[in-house]
Amino acid sequence: MCITGPITDPLLLEVRRNHVMKDALGTLRYSQSDLSSKLQIKFIGEAGVDLGGLRREFFSLLAYQFSHSALTSGKLII
Secondary structure (H helix, E strand, C coil), X not given: CEEECCCCCCEEEEECHHHHHHHHHHXXXXXXXXXXXXXXXXXXXXXXXXXXXXXXXXXXXXXXXXXXXXXXXXXXXX
């Protein structure tokens, strides 16, 4: 996962498609001050420019992974 760019630039979040929630939570831990910047998404290993579609896909995957996680099911996976 990588976050790049100064505060005046959009926040570029590079995530792994299968680990969107883990990568997003890592971002919150390390860059809370940058979260007011416009968000741009890049999926690692995939070509694409975020004109809105990648951001929608990111939030869709994030919601799916969250709803199927131990956080919502109450089951602790070790």
